[in-house]
Amino acid sequence: MRTLSLPARVAPAVGLCFLAPLIAEYLMGNMPITDVAALIPLTIMYGGGALLIREFVRRTGRGWPAMMVFGTAYGMIEEAFVTQTLWNESWYDVRILDYGYLPALGTALPWVLFMVGVHTVWSISVPIAIMETLAGPRRTTPWLGTAGFRVLAGVIAAFVLLVVGYAAIGGIHLAGPPQYAGAALVIAAIIAIGLRLRGGAPGLPGSAPSPWSMLAFALAAGAFFVLLYATDPTGLSPWLARALPVPPWLxxxxxxxxxxxxxxxxxxxxxxxxxxxxxxxxxAAGAVLTYAWHSFPWRSIAPAGLPLDLTSNAVMTVAAIALLVVAALRVGRSAW
Structure with missing residues (x-):
């Protein structure tokens, strides 16, 4: 077997570190492509998180169910402790928690569930699936050595502690001890579930639907997800709220x-x-294309005028489609 050089061995890992934030924030439409500086912390947070989850799952012989469960835990850590949007009643001057706010929890369940879907699918699972496709024969093998994995884990832990510590020193407490403790317990329970998921489940009779059917299913499910959030009248993208009012409980x-x-x-x-x-x-392609079309009605949370916002969305959409074409060719035409 041909021995790969160090750059070739770590290329998928580096690619995942950049692909995760590009999908999670830039393709979504949260950030314009001119906001390059934001890519540095986002690469540590999103890219590092996705790579850490992927490496742990592949090293321990787990599969996609565990990958997605850990992705949910990642999302809860980010939103409860790093960005603290679960407790922020006015994030970027938007009252994101007014819709369905529960005083006993200090948060709003519609926003929590939206974040669960966003991070589980788009922040973690989608970039991993695409980069593993591009990795070809190395799809399920570790991309980092033991030392690299440990360094990565240390960097992510230090980043989270730095952000959380900075908020604590600055007196940025958006929730009380019961809310933080409750979030920590939920995260611990999610991680425990992921750790229990080992090996593959027994097969089922029948043939799998075609990949094209899966693309159609992902497009439909993705559209349902993002359009449901667009009915939140106080959310970041309330463009469907007047035409289609949906009560928080529903x-x-x-x-x-x-x-x-x-x-x-x-x-x-x-x-x-x-x-x-x-x-x-x-x-994964269905999820990517969902973010691509939905980035146009979604407005950037970073300072950007409408022309820049739309231009950024168009550039990211073209780039995403090109990446999907390359990944599809990597799989092979006969697989479709």
Whole structure:
């Protein structure tokens, strides 16, 4: 077997570190492409988090269910302790928690569930799926050595502690001890679930749907998800709120139903004969294309005029489509 040089060995890891924030923030439309400086901390937070999860899962022989569960834990850590949006009643001057706010929890369940979906799917799972496709034969093998993995874990831990410590020193307490303690318990429970997921589930009879069917399913589920948040009248993207008013309690039920139905269906399909990397890429592609089209009605949270916002969205959309084409060719035409 040909020995790969160090740059070649770590290339997928470096690619994932940059791809994760580019999808999570820039393709989503949160950041314009001119905001290059923000890419540095975002690469540590999103890219480092995605790589750490991916490396741990592949090193321990776990699979995609564990990958997505750890992605949920990542999202809770980021939103509860790093950015603290779960407790911020006026994030970027937007009253993101007014819709469905529960005083006993100090947060709003519609926003929590929206963040769960955003991070589990787009921040973690999608960039990993795309980069593993591009990695070809190294799809399920570790991309970092033991020392590199430990350094990565240390950097991520230091980054989180630095941000949390800075907020504490500055007196930025957006929630009380019960809320932080509750969030920590939830995160611990999610991680415990992920640790229990080992090996593959038994196969099911029948053939898996085609990759094109998976693409259509991901587009439909993604559209339902982002459009549901657009009905939040006090959210970051309330462009559907007047035309389609949805009470907070119904929004919560719809989010939960979407997660449950999507999870059960994909779990069953993935255990049938014929399920392949093309199917996984198709699901990721549907999510990417959802972010691409939805970036246009979504407005950037960073300072950017409408022309720059739309130009940035167009550039990121073209780049995303080009990346998906390259990944699809990597899988091979016969797989589709």
């Amino acid at each position: 929004s919560v039920l719809l989010y939960l139903a979407l997660f449950a139905v999507s999870g059960v269906l994909v779990s069953r399909w993935s255990r049938r004969e014929g399920w392949s990397q093309a199917h996984r890429l198709a699901l």
